[in-house]
Amino acid sequence: MIEVQNVVAGYTSEVDILRGMTLQARKNEIVTLLGPNGCGKSTLLKTIVGFLTPRSGGITLDGKDVSRLPAHHKVRHCGVGFVPQTENVFSALTIRENLQVGGHYMAKADAAQRMQELCTLYPILAKKFNAPAASMSGGERQILALARALMPRPKLLLLDEPSAGLSPKVLLEVFEAIQAVRKQEGVTILMVEQNAMEALRISDRAYVLSMGTVALTGDAATLMADPQVRELYLGGRAT
Numbered sequence: 646m647i648e649v650q651n652v653v654a655g656y657t658s659e660v661d662i663l664r665g666m667t668l669q670a671r672k673n674e675i676v677t678l679l680g681p682n683g684c685g686k687s688t689l690l691k692t693i694v695g696f697l698t699p700r701s702g703g704i705t706l707d708g709k710d711v712s713r714l715p716a717h718h719k720v721r722h723c724g725v726g727f728v729p730q731t732e733n734v735f736s737a738l739t740i741r742e743n744l745q746v747g748g749h750y751m752a753k754a755d756a757a758q759r760m761q762e763l764c765t766l767y768p769i770l771a772k773k774f775n776a777p778a779a780s781m782s783g784g785e786r787q788i789l790a791l792a793r794a795l796m797p798r799p800k801l802l803l804l805d806e807p808s809a810g811l812s813p814k815v816l817l818e819v820f821e822a823i824q825a826v827r828k829q830e831g832v833t834i835l836m837v838e839q840n841a842m843e844a845l846r847i848s849d850r851a852y853v854l855s856m857g858t859v860a861l862t863g864d865a866a867t868l869m870a871d872p873q874v875r876e877l878y879l880g881g882r883a884t
């Protein structure tokens with residue numbers, strides 16, 4: 646579905662942040678990206694969505710080369726949805742308006758129908774439909790950010806730390822929301838996470854990144870079961 650092949654990218658011409666990154670996600674998979682602060686997780690998502698252009702290497706979506714397409718094109722025409730790490734909802738706008746922003750390129754009737762679908766999938770959106778996003782809790786805001794990105798029915802959803810700053814209970818609610826859309830719509834999800842063990846529980850596979858390359862990859866269950874992997878990469882013991 647998505648293939649990242651030996652991608653080199655960075656913010657300035659002097660420094661490479663991604664230094665030969667290779668990974669894949671198949672249709673309907675949840676794939677988690679783990680790794681220490683600053684290793685390039687967000688940069689990888691920004692490169693896949695098209696805010697950064699690879700210096701070398703390639704990115705294909707369903708076999709089509711999308712390496713050099715800008716973000717607005719990928720979101721509008723290639724079925725890519727992106728939820729950034731921070732500032733991913735408009736606090737001053739209502740839930741309805743946030744969803745409208747997500748559906749900006751859609752025909753009006755289609756956007757309205759899609760809003761209905763998402764309000765059914767995530768009832769909290771219906772409950773607070775005309776309230777400002779600022780009135781939502783942290784977990785609710787993440788679900789709104791997710792729904793905003795889902796408006797144009799993406800086939801690939803990129804999530805940057807959807808559970809950041811959430812309590813363990815709320816984290817599980819957000820992960821349930823992610824699982825629900827995978828199940829219901831068959832979307833492929835590539836997700837950056839710091840909460841490694843919890844993220845692996847809902848993932849099919851994972852990549853552990855280190856200094857702009859892949860240090861380790863495998864099935865989520867295999868990675869979780871390996872004591873050495875847990876010790877070295879996943880922040881200690883499983884609970």
Ligand SMILES: Nc1ncnc2c1ncn2[C@@H]1O[C@H](COP(=O)(O)OP(=O)(O)OP(=O)(O)O)[C@@H](O)[C@H]1O
Pocket residue numbers: 656657662680681682683684685686687688689730
């Ligand atoms: N806009 C930017 N301009 C220049 N350098 C940047 C920019 N954003 C990030 N970097 C640098 O790129 C490197 C990788 O950053 P990135 O945000 O991808 O890390 P990350 O793995 O997402 O970390 P975190 O876990 O803290 O979110 C870091 O050295 C960072 O300082």
Ligand SMILES: [Mg+2]
Pocket residue numbers: 686687688730805
């Ligand atoms: Mg990051």
